[in-house]
Amino acid sequence: MNPELINIFNSIVANATPLVIASIGETITERAGVVNLSLDGSLILSAMVGFVAAFVSGSAIIGIIAAMIVGGLIALIIAIGGIELRQDQVAIGFVLTLLTADLATFLGQNYTRIPGPQILRSPIPILADIPVAGPIFFNQTALVYLSYALIFGLWYWLFRTRPGLALRAIGERPETAFARGANVNRLRYLYTIIGGALVGLAGAAYSLSVKPGWATPPSMAGDGWIALAIVIFGGWHPFRVVLGAYLFAGLRALSTAIQRTPEIEISVVLLNGIPWVLMIITLLLVSSGAIERLLTVLPRPLQKWTRNFLRSDPPAALGTRFKQK
Amino acid sequence: MGLVMNIELKHIHKRFGAVHANNDINLTFATGRIVGILGENGAGKSTLMKILSGFQSMDSGEIWLDGKPVSYNGPQAAIAHGIGMLQQDPLDVGAFTVLENFIYGQPGNLSPKRKVAQQQLEKLSQRFGFELDPDMPVSQLSIGQRQQLEIVRLLALGVRTLILDEPTTGISTEQKTLLFDALRELAAKDSMTVLLVSHKLEDVIALCHEVAVLRAGRIVGSMDMPATTTELVTLMFGQELAAQPRQPINANSDDAVLALHKVQLRNKRMKIDNISLRVRAGEIIGLAGLDGSGQEMLLRACVGLEKCSRGQIDIAGRDMTGKSYREFLQTGVAFGAAGRLEEGLVAGLTLTEHIALVTSHQSFIDWNSARQHTEDQIKHYNVRGRPESRIETLSGGNQQRVLMALMPQEPVLMALEQPTRGLDVDSARWIWQQLIERRKGGTAIIFSSPDLDELVTYSDRIIVFCGGWVQEVADMENLTLDELGRMIGGEGVIQ
Numbered sequence: 159m160n161p162e163l164i165n166i167f168n169s170i171v172a173n174a175t176p177l178v179i180a181s182i183g184e185t186i187t188e189r190a191g192v193v194n195l196s197l198d199g200s201l202i203l204s205a206m207v208g209f210v211a212a213f214v215s216g217s218a219i220i221g222i223i224a225a226m227i228v229g230g231l232i233a234l235i236i237a238i239g240g241i242e243l244r245q246d247q248v249a250i251g252f253v254l255t256l257l258t259a260d261l262a263t264f265l266g267q268n269y270t271r272i273p274g275p276q277i278l279r280s281p282i283p284i285l286a287d288i289p290v291a292g293p294i295f296f297n298q299t300a301l302v303y304l305s306y307a308l309i310f311g312l313w314y315w316l317f318r319t320r321p322g323l324a325l326r327a328i329g330e331r332p333e334t335a336f337a338r339g340a341n342v343n344r345l346r347y348l349y350t351i352i353g354g355a356l357v358g359l360a361g362a363a364y365s366l367s368v369k370p371g372w373a374t375p376p377s378m379a380g381d382g383w384i385a386l387a388i389v390i391f392g393g394w395h396p397f398r399v400v401l402g403a404y405l406f407a408g409l410r411a412l413s414t415a416i417q418r419t420p421e422i423e424i425s426v427v428l429l430n431g432i433p434w435v436l437m438i439i440t441l442l443l444v445s446s447g448a449i450e451r452l453l454t455v456l457p458r459p460l461q462k463w464t465r466n467f468l469r470s471d472p473p474a475a476l477g478t479r480f481k482q483k
Numbered sequence: 484m485g486l487v488m489n490i491e492l493k494h495i496h497k498r499f500g501a502v503h504a505n506n507d508i509n510l511t512f513a514t515g516r517i518v519g520i521l522g523e524n525g526a527g528k529s530t531l532m533k534i535l536s537g538f539q540s541m542d543s544g545e546i547w548l549d550g551k552p553v554s555y556n557g558p559q560a561a562i563a564h565g566i567g568m569l570q571q572d573p574l575d576v577g578a579f580t581v582l583e584n585f586i587y588g589q590p591g592n593l594s595p596k597r598k599v600a601q602q603q604l605e606k607l608s609q610r611f612g613f614e615l616d617p618d619m620p621v622s623q624l625s626i627g628q629r630q631q632l633e634i635v636r637l638l639a640l641g642v643r644t645l646i647l648d649e650p651t652t653g654i655s656t657e658q659k660t661l662l663f664d665a666l667r668e669l670a671a672k673d674s675m676t677v678l679l680v681s682h683k684l685e686d687v688i689a690l691c692h693e694v695a696v697l698r699a700g701r702i703v704g705s706m707d708m709p710a711t712t713t714e715l716v717t718l719m720f721g722q723e724l725a726a727q728p729r730q731p732i733n734a735n736s737d738d739a740v741l742a743l744h745k746v747q748l749r750n751k752r753m754k755i756d757n758i759s760l761r762v763r764a765g766e767i768i769g770l771a772g773l774d775g776s777g778q779e780m781l782l783r784a785c786v787g788l789e790k791c792s793r794g795q796i797d798i799a800g801r802d803m804t805g806k807s808y809r810e811f812l813q814t815g816v817a818f819g820a821a822g823r824l825e826e827g828l829v830a831g832l833t834l835t836e837h838i839a840l841v842t843s844h845q846s847f848i849d850w851n852s853a854r855q856h857t858e859d860q861i862k863h864y865n866v867r868g869r870p871e872s873r874i875e876t877l878s879g880g881n882q883q884r885v886l887m888a889l890m891p892q893e894p895v896l897m898a899l900e901q902p903t904r905g906l907d908v909d910s911a912r913w914i915w916q917q918l919i920e921r922r923k924g925g926t927a928i929i930f931s932s933p934d935l936d937e938l939v940t941y942s943d944r945i946i947v948f949c950g951g952w953v954q955e956v957a958d959m960e961n962l963t964l965d966e967l968g969r970m971i972g973g974e975g976v977i978q
């Protein structure tokens with residue numbers, strides 16, 4: 159394959175990684191029945207904190223840990239408000255989005271546009287030598303490899319383990335989960351915080367790797383909303399979510415490339431709109447009867463897998479409260 | 484197997500605010516017995532069963548198993564002690580497959596062995612003739628199949644006592660036969676104890692070895708079977724209930740309140756063609772058929788909740804084809820859905836709020852008069868509840884009474900889905916008295932019911948739905964239950 163093309167794909171994978179991590183985090187949270195709507199602000203604040211912590215300590219690892227703590231703490235506020243104080247999760251999330259974004263601008267004002275530590279590429283021996291796929295997927299940073307592990311790990315957890323059944327059940331029908339011995343609200347806390355910590359990690363992935371440094375206005379502003387949309391597009395299924403994130407990053411790369419080509423004249427607004435239009439079309443397709451018809455012609459073993467993969471219903475108890483007796 | 488288990492309940496008390504739902508209950512259940520738990524609506528049956536199965540805590544009292552007192556905090560712990568309960572609406576997860584649902588809740592290490600679990604599921608299903616596809620999403624199963632799944636799941640967890648709360652509402656006749664055979668076998672061969680809460684006395688008579696009767700939170704009697712319906716009714720209500728005389732309709736005009744002309748109805752699963760029907764003022768029309776044979780679709784079409792794909796619907800002489808539910812309501816029709824809490828009533832709202840919703844037409848509600856009105860309605864309809872009670876805390880029978888209170892006073896036509904679902908014999912009669920009162924005023928009633936007895940007792944005419952066909956019973960005078968049962972099953976259908 160053309161080395162230039164390989165380079166493009168390599169950077170798409172790299173650029174998509176924060177989106178992948180953030181939307182995997184949100185998938186975990188929402189599977190447990192909680193909505194963390196604060197993603198956009200969470201990403202910005204944790205990116206800022208991650209960068210500053212890394213800059214001050216001189217260690218990217220410490221930056222990552224700090225960012226994850228910030229993401230986890232924001233999620234904790236959502237969990238306390240939504241579960242303990244029985245407030246509306248969407249309202250809390252929305253307020254937190256605005257609050258954390260402003261907080262980041264305010265607290266980070268002395269650290270803008272300075273160089274700091276970065277996470278560097280570390281190609282995986284042997285794997286990186288596989289033709290085509292090697293240089294695309296395995297000549298990346300450790301964070302990218304971690305995102306691969308998260309994708310497969312979450313799939314395995316959700317669909318192949320007992321605690322995964324409990325995780326899905328608390329988001330689908332908490333009464334049933336309770337009857338089968340789950341401590342619904344404690345699990346919801348746990349998964350909300352884990353999800354939030356991953357969003358924090360995604361923030362650090364921006365400021366320590368993809369768009370190194372800190373600036374105002376923050377360069378990742380808006381990506382939190384995109385991650386939220388990707389979770390819906392992905393039908394709360396890790397593989398589809400990842401597909402959505404890569405697709406989005408790919409379209410973005412394409413639109414940047416087209417803008418740089420003077421021969422093609424398309425309005426920027428139009429280009430930026432394409433991913434959203436595609437997303438809506440896909441959602442319509444998936445939720446229409448077309449899929450069920452497609453399923454009937456597939457061989458049986460494939461049917462089950464496909465249905466699972468294409469499922470587009472949100473967790474039935476998403477955003478609801480559960481009163482434990 | 485011979486795993487014995489004796490259950491003793493001692494001095495069990497449970498209050499909900501002012502309601503003493505269980506008042507000093509003492510009961511013993513012996514191993515290998517099928518025991519019927521009877522009682523009027525709101526008597527406290529479900530509460531007691533939920534306490535025994537860990538779904539609800541008790542205020543005071545003790546549960547003894549095999550001579551030892553036990554205490555547990557939750558259903559999972561009760562199952563570990565060998566007691567499992569099948570809720571009326573089976574507690575499962577719709578998004579799971581049958582197999583996942585079977586596995587979820589079983590103890591074991593991180594990653595369950597799906598093959599082993601599948602074999603266990605198939606073996607248990609085979610034993611009782613249940614047909615459960617392990618890969619099918621639970622949301623696509625019928626209530627009867629979800630029950631079967633829950634039973635094999637509980638058996639796999641090793642329960643020795645099985646509690647069933649009104650298991651026969653909403654399942655087909657074949658599923659009921661399968662269920663009863665399974666319960667008999669479990670009691671006889673595995674010495675399991677089975678506790679059955681039911682309002683259907685014929686089911687109790689067919690299945691149980693003994694019965695215990697609750698009234699207003701207390702045990703008021705028990706009896707070894709066999710017993711007749713009359714004996715059971717006397718035990719439950721303290722008196723025999725007089726048979727209700729049937730009154731002929733006094734249709735003084737021949738005008739149709741409701742007329743269907745060659746209506747075609749269709750949904751994803753079926754199509755029914757050519758339904759023609761004229762209903763006169765004061766007539767009661769019963770719709771018979773297995774669950775989901777189209778009765779509900781027709782009822783909904785009569786009030787504009789379902790669109791006819793062909794044909795014409797007239798209400799009181801006006802062509803209403805294609806009109807909205809709202810427009811139908813304005814012509815004076817009323818609709819009562821079978822899923823009370825899903826469609827008819829709003830969980831979370833109080834009785835006063837419900838009444839205010841239907842009576843108040845201004846944007847601002849006069850809460851004082853609404854409350855007053857609610858108190859009147861509570862008295863008139865004999866509802867066990869207070870104006871500020873939230874609807875979901877009422878027992879099933881009382882919810883149904885509220886639903887009646889919400890109906891307009893003199894509708895032209897009432898379309899009712901299973902108007903007495905889940906009601907005790909006395910409440911069911913009471914509901915019918917109310918309905919018959921209204922028919923005297925000229926209201927026509929069209930209703931569906933899975934209860935053949937109810938259909939034959941109250942209908943002037945019966946329409947049978949079967950496999951996409953509808954047919955009116957020709958000879959109402961000499962119709963027997965058996966005959967009607969056979970017609971529902973598809974015999975004697977003219978095609």
Ligand SMILES: Nc1ncnc2c1ncn2[C@@H]1O[C@H](COP(=O)(O)OP(=O)(O)OP(=O)(O)O)[C@@H](O)[C@H]1O
Nearest residue numbers: 499504524525526527528529530876877878879880
């Ligand atoms: N969670 C609750 N909160 C408040 N009151 C309740 C609650 N559950 C039950 N009750 C009340 O306790 C009484 C007994 O209810 P229960 O459900 O045990 O009756 P039941 O015998 O099962 O009646 P039915 O035949 O209608 O199902 C009723 O008066 C009911 O209103």
Ligand SMILES: [Mg+2]
Nearest residue numbers: 528529530879
């Ligand atoms: Mg009950």
